[in-house]
Amino acid sequence: MKxxxxxxxxxxxxxxxxxxxxMLIMSAAPxxxxxxxxxxxxxxxxxxxxxxxxxxxxxxxxxxxxENSLSDLSALFTxxxxxLMLPVSVPLWMPAVGSAFAILVAKLPxxxxxxxxxxxxxxxxxxxxxxxxxxxxxFPAPGAEVLAxxxxxxxxxxxxxxxxxxxxxxxxxxxxxxxxxxxxIPGAMGTTSMLVCAALAxxxxxxxxxxxxxxxxxxxxxAFFAVIFPRVMSGxxxxxxxxxxxxxxxxxxxxxxxxxxxxxxxLISKLxxxxxxxALCMLIRYVGPYEDGSVFAVxxxxxxxxxxxxxxxxxxxxxxxxxxxxxxxKERKKSKKAFLKxxxxxxxxx
Numbered sequence: 364m365k366x367x368x369x370x371x372x373x374x375x376x377x378x379x380x381x382x383x384x385x386m387l388i389m390s391a392a393p394x395x396x397x398x399x400x401x402x403x404x405x406x407x408x409x410x411x412x413x414x415x416x417x418x419x420x421x422x423x424x425x426x427x428x429x430e431n432s433l434s435d436l437s438a439l440f441t442x443x444x445x446x447l448m449l450p451v452s453v454p455l456w457m458p459a460v461g462s463a464f465a466i467l468v469a470k471l472p473x474x475x476x477x478x479x480x481x482x483x484x485x486x487x488x489x490x491x492x493x494x495x496x497x498x499x500x501x502f503p504a505p506g507a508e509v510l511a512x513x514x515x516x517x518x519x520x521x522x523x524x525x526x527x528x529x530x531x532x533x534x535x536x537x538x539x540x541x542x543x544x545x546x547x548i549p550g551a552m553g554t555t556s557m558l559v560c561a562a563l564a565x566x567x568x569x570x571x572x573x574x575x576x577x578x579x580x581x582x583x584x585x586a587f588f589a590v591i592f593p594r595v596m597s598g599x600x601x602x603x604x605x606x607x608x609x610x611x612x613x614x615x616x617x618x619x620x621x622x623x624x625x626x627x628x629x630l631i632s633k634l635x636x637x638x639x640x641x642a643l644c645m646l647i648r649y650v651g652p653y654e655d656g657s658v659f660a661v662x663x664x665x666x667x668x669x670x671x672x673x674x675x676x677x678x679x680x681x682x683x684x685x686x687x688x689x690x691x692x693k694e695r696k697k698s699k700k701a702f703l704k705x706x707x708x709x710x711x712x713x
Contacts, residue, residue: 376435379476382623383436385570389563390443390618393553396546400505401451405552409446412458416442419466429471437476437483441465444484444618447553448611448658449491450502452511452519457498461487480669482622485615485661492653500525500654502549520549523609524654532595533605543608551611560613567617574621576630580637581616581644582607588645610655612644619661627672631679639671640664 397405420438424431432438442462449458465487473479492499501519503509511517523543526532533539542548546556554560568575586603593602607613620626620637627636640660647656 376432379435379437379623382571383440386440386618387436387443389566390440390447390553392559392563393447393556393614394443396556396559397447397451397552400546401503401509401552404451404509407455408449408451408453408458408552409443411455412446412449412462413439413442415459416445416462416466419463420471423467423471432476435476437470438466441470441484441487445487448484448488448551448614450499450550451509451552452501452503452517453498454511454513457491457495461491463487464490477624479624481665482619482625482661485619485658485665488658489662492658496653502551504549505547505555522549522654523605524550524648527594527605527609527648528654530594530596532597532601535597535601540604543604548608550609551614554611554614555608557608557613560617563617564613567621571621573630573633574623574626577620577626577633577637577640578616580634581620581641582613584638584641585612585645588642592645592649594649606645606648610648611657612655615644615657615661619658625665625668627668627675629676632672632675635675636664636668636672639668 394405394409397409416438417433420431420433423429442458442465445461445465446458449461465483468490469481469483469486470476470479500522501517502522503518504520507518521531523533533543544557546559548555564575564578567578585606589603589606590599593599595602595605616637620640627633640663643663644657644660647653647659651659653659
């Protein structure tokens with residue numbers, strides 16, 4: 364990874380590979396939770412999604428005679444992340460469709476991993492939500508017998524995001540807080556545990572503090588909206604817990620907002636990028652047709668930020684540098700005046 368004089372970052376193969384390797388290591392934790400709660404079907408969905416992403420990139424690049432980027436692990440990462448954002452009850456063809464769309468439509472037409480204007484995993488999941496919204500929001504109870512949503516015996520449970528959409532609230536007792544903390548709630552199979560997300564956020568802070576800034580801005584704005592504009596009548600505290608723990612909010616903050624190809628360069632831009640995405644996420648939740656729109660917020664901020672970022676770099680980052688330079692100029696002027704004064708005194712006394 365190289366830094367240029369204008370603050371832009373050149374992403375090379377090694378830096379992308381190292382980052383994706385770290386993200387895959389991090390994804391092992393929510394994958395383990397999903398397997399613990401849902402068993403073999405979770406393993407199958409992850410395997411299908413990951414293999415589809417890898418195979419699609421390999422075959423598409425082979426047909427078009429382009430060099431593939433399988434060695435940077437981005438295709439594998441995309442497949443795994445899409446799987447973890449799915450309900451375990453989806454048909455087994457659905458993770459394959461989502462991963463194929465992410466690679467063939469959202470990534471490869473734009474070139475390499477570093478040139479994609481959208482986060483491929485977010486695009487793949489958004490495609491599935493738009494095409495099959497009913498199936499994407501049918502969640503079984505954790506620990507229950509795993510069945511496909513099409514099975515006549517399947518029982519769909521209401522997720523926290525679904526409860527918020529209808530204005531319903533959890534009762535504010537210790538057991539409910541504990542279940543939310545450990546992820547013992549209906550939801551996308553790898554996104555429900557606040558404990559796991561907190562651990563991953565800490566790891567991200569240690570490994571990539573500059574990328575963590577975007578995640579922190581995203582979550583902070585979502586928390587602000589949850590407290591100031593609660594959607595439940597059981598209090599602001601419960602609103603905060605339910606909003607942050609519901610849907611894919613924390614998962615997107617950790618795995619999607621931090622995407623190296625779409626993140627801006629400067630720290631100020633990173634913070635504002637995350638905060639803007641958080642505002643969009645909550646706006647979509649409040650007025651959108653789906654119970655959760657976190658991935659749509661990611662895609663929207665991917666689309667508009669290249670237009671906004673130059674103004675931030677020009678008026679905020681550049682002005683900040685200018686202010687830092689002013690004291691140095693003042694010191695130089697003082698030194699020059701002192702030197703001329705001493706020279707003049709020496710000439711008079713001479």
